[in-house]
Amino acid sequence: xxxxxxxxxxxxRREGRSLWTRNAVRGVSVxxxxxxxxxxxxxxxxxxxxxxxxxxxxxxxxxxxxLLPETGSTCLYLGASFGSTVxxxxxxxxxxxxxxxxxxxAVEIAPRAMRDLSELSCHRPGLVPVLGDARQPQTIxxxxxxxxxxxxxxxxxxxxxxxxxxxxxxxxxxxxxxLLSLKAASERLSxxxxxxxxxxxxxxxxxxxxxxxxxxxxxxxxxxxxVFFVRKTIHSx
Amino acid sequence: MRIxxxxxxxxxxxxxxxxxxxxxxxxxxxxxxxxxxxxxxxSGRMSPEARTLSKRFPDAEVNGxxxxxxxxxxxxxxxxxxxxxxxxxxxxxxxxxxxAADLDRRLDMLSSAAIELRSxxxxxxxxCIEWAGLFLSEADLDGQRRxxxxxxxxxxxxxxxxxxxxxxxxxxxPEQAEWVALNGHAVGVVALAERLGVAEAATRELARxxxxxxxxxVGPLGASRLVVxxxxxxxxxxxxxxxxxxxxxxxxxxxxxRGAPSPKHSPVLFSLPQVSRSPRWVRGKIARYMAGKCSIxxxxxxxxxxxxxxxxxxxxxxxxxxxxxRFPKPPRR
Numbered sequence: 001x002x003x004x005x006x007x008x009x010x011x012x013r014r015e016g017r018s019l020w021t022r023n024a025v026r027g028v029s030v031x032x033x034x035x036x037x038x039x040x041x042x043x044x045x046x047x048x049x050x051x052x053x054x055x056x057x058x059x060x061x062x063x064x065x066x067l068l069p070e071t072g073s074t075c076l077y078l079g080a081s082f083g084s085t086v087x088x089x090x091x092x093x094x095x096x097x098x099x100x101x102x103x104x105x106a107v108e109i110a111p112r113a114m115r116d117l118s119e120l121s122c123h124r125p126g127l128v129p130v131l132g133d134a135r136q137p138q139t140i141x142x143x144x145x146x147x148x149x150x151x152x153x154x155x156x157x158x159x160x161x162x163x164x165x166x167x168x169x170x171x172x173x174x175x176x177x178x179l180l181s182l183k184a185a186s187e188r189l190s191x192x193x194x195x196x197x198x199x200x201x202x203x204x205x206x207x208x209x210x211x212x213x214x215x216x217x218x219x220x221x222x223x224x225x226x227v228f229f230v231r232k233t234i235h236s237x
Numbered sequence: 238m239r240i241x242x243x244x245x246x247x248x249x250x251x252x253x254x255x256x257x258x259x260x261x262x263x264x265x266x267x268x269x270x271x272x273x274x275x276x277x278x279x280s281g282r283m284s285p286e287a288r289t290l291s292k293r294f295p296d297a298e299v300n301g302x303x304x305x306x307x308x309x310x311x312x313x314x315x316x317x318x319x320x321x322x323x324x325x326x327x328x329x330x331x332x333x334x335x336x337a338a339d340l341d342r343r344l345d346m347l348s349s350a351a352i353e354l355r356s357x358x359x360x361x362x363x364x365c366i367e368w369a370g371l372f373l374s375e376a377d378l379d380g381q382r383r384x385x386x387x388x389x390x391x392x393x394x395x396x397x398x399x400x401x402x403x404x405x406x407x408x409x410x411p412e413q414a415e416w417v418a419l420n421g422h423a424v425g426v427v428a429l430a431e432r433l434g435v436a437e438a439a440t441r442e443l444a445r446x447x448x449x450x451x452x453x454x455v456g457p458l459g460a461s462r463l464v465v466x467x468x469x470x471x472x473x474x475x476x477x478x479x480x481x482x483x484x485x486x487x488x489x490x491x492x493x494x495r496g497a498p499s500p501k502h503s504p505v506l507f508s509l510p511q512v513s514r515s516p517r518w519v520r521g522k523i524a525r526y527m528a529g530k531c532s533i534x535x536x537x538x539x540x541x542x543x544x545x546x547x548x549x550x551x552x553x554x555x556x557x558x559x560x561x562x563r564f565p566k567p568p569r570r
Contacts, residue, residue, distance in 0.1 A: 111333045111335075112336075114329055114333050117329070118326060118329035118330055118333065121325075121326055121329070122326065125322060126322070128322055128325045130325065130329070132332075137302055138278070138279060138281050138301060138302070141243075141301060141305060142243060142244055142275045142278040142279060143321065143325055145312070145313045145318065146305070146310075170302055170305065171305065
């Protein structure tokens with residue numbers, strides 16, 4: 001079933017229900033994903049069942065390109081894990097040999113995951129792996145070149161929303177885009193059922209200087225997960 | 238007055254954004270030196286330039302994050318960005334390599350290997366006994382249990398195995414291929430037992446070094462399991478003893494959340510004779526008491542306390558005895 005590709009951003013496009021990013025390292029898949037060449041550009045499949053950002057792009061009610069970072073921007077990724085989503089963000093932000101001049105700072109606490117991530121960064125200039133606790137601004141501050149235009153947080157800890165507010169306060173530029181992936185099972189059990197846990201997180205976000213634009217439910221792609229799409233408010237004066 | 242700094246420079250800025258003083262990192266920069274510098278900054282230390290400036294301006298407020306939001310802060314040059322990436326890669330590699338210095342991870346590997354070996358040994362050993370017993374109908378599967386795998390492993394045929402075990406030859410012979418499989422299985426069981434012994438001995442040794450007091454209290458294997466289940470010695474030390482009491486009782490805790498009564502003890506605590514050999518109605522009480530003592534023991538180990546002696550352990554065992562004597566009869570319903 002061939003569908004006409006829809007361009008979401010410079011390096012991301014959608015074909016029917018699948019997403020593709022412009023592969024920054026030709027001929028190499030990060031986690032064995034499919035590749036295809038279309039008029040001399042190589043595209044790499046972005047699996048929405050494995051990446052919450054990709055799932056959010058498919059599930060959002062609005063224009064999916066709002067969720068994506070711009071090419072050449074500064075991005076912060078907290079909880080980078082083994083780096084599959086990070087690699088797609090890097091495709092979009094930096095491009096091959098970082099010809100866009102972007103920076104993606106990927107923070108991860110587990111040495112096992114960092115091993116793969118640092119291997120990834122060897123072939124992808126612009127990707128900065130940081131081994132450390134993503135809840136502490138000081139572990140990240142020395143690496144990031146300026147305030148971030150885009151950030152994503154995906155940690156398996158309770159009280160993610162509080163951490164997100166703190167980190168966005170420290171690192172996100174006013175007007176910058178933030179994505180928070182929230183897993184119901186990681187939140188505290190005493191907070192009731194899934195919906196009330198998400199509602200609690202939404203409340204925490206709303207009480208900060210972040211504006212919640214959309215709450216994206218990933219049902220069907222990633223169960224019991226939501227992605228909050230926020231924007232940092234610009235204070236006048 | 239504030240001091241803003243990053244790895245390249247430090248500045249004294251007043252509230253209007255005017256720069257009073259500025260220090261740059263020396264022009265002789267190297268990637269290695271930058272990596273060390275970044276790791277210092279990451280652990281919350283000031284850069285040497287910031288330190289000098291804060292001596293010059295003792296009233297100034299130092300803020301390591303402010304360079305982020307300072308609009309006049311110089312951007313990274315291409316060369317600097319290159320250097321930063323290289324240094325970050327070095328630091329990431331260094332961090333991955335340093336994970337091997339973490340005794341929590343080492344104990345996790347060792348103890349998990351021992352546990353997995355034990356579980357596969359029990360399965361294989363039971364299969365080996367049943368398999369050999371099928372042919373050797375005269376063999377005493379309880380009394381000779383320890384000898385059977387070795388006898389089958391070393392024998393040339395099922396008859397030789399029967400002779401080694403001093404029992405009658407089997408009424409029905411296995412096929413040649415079948416015998417080879419049985420013999421190979423027995424060889425595996427013997428080898429597995431050896432590997433299990435080595436792994437457990439190594440776990441015991443490491444646990445006795447790493448958590449000496451807890452090892453005395455619940456045995457080195459139990460102690461290492463507790464540490465591994467908690468995800469590290471520090472986390473175990475900071476854990477409330479009520480959590481320690483049910484650590485590892487995952488299924489029971491999940492049932493508890495759905496309304497079942499709370500578990501009295503984890504499998505680790507149940508493996509203690511003080512708990513498992515006590516009557517049912519005092520097990521919870523003893524487990525709670527022991528969990529409290531375990532909490533204190535691991536805190537002694539983690540926060541560099543004086544390790545307990547035999548005497549202290551004897552006192553604790555005596556107290557368990559006292560609890561048991563205080564409740565000689567089951568509670569009335």
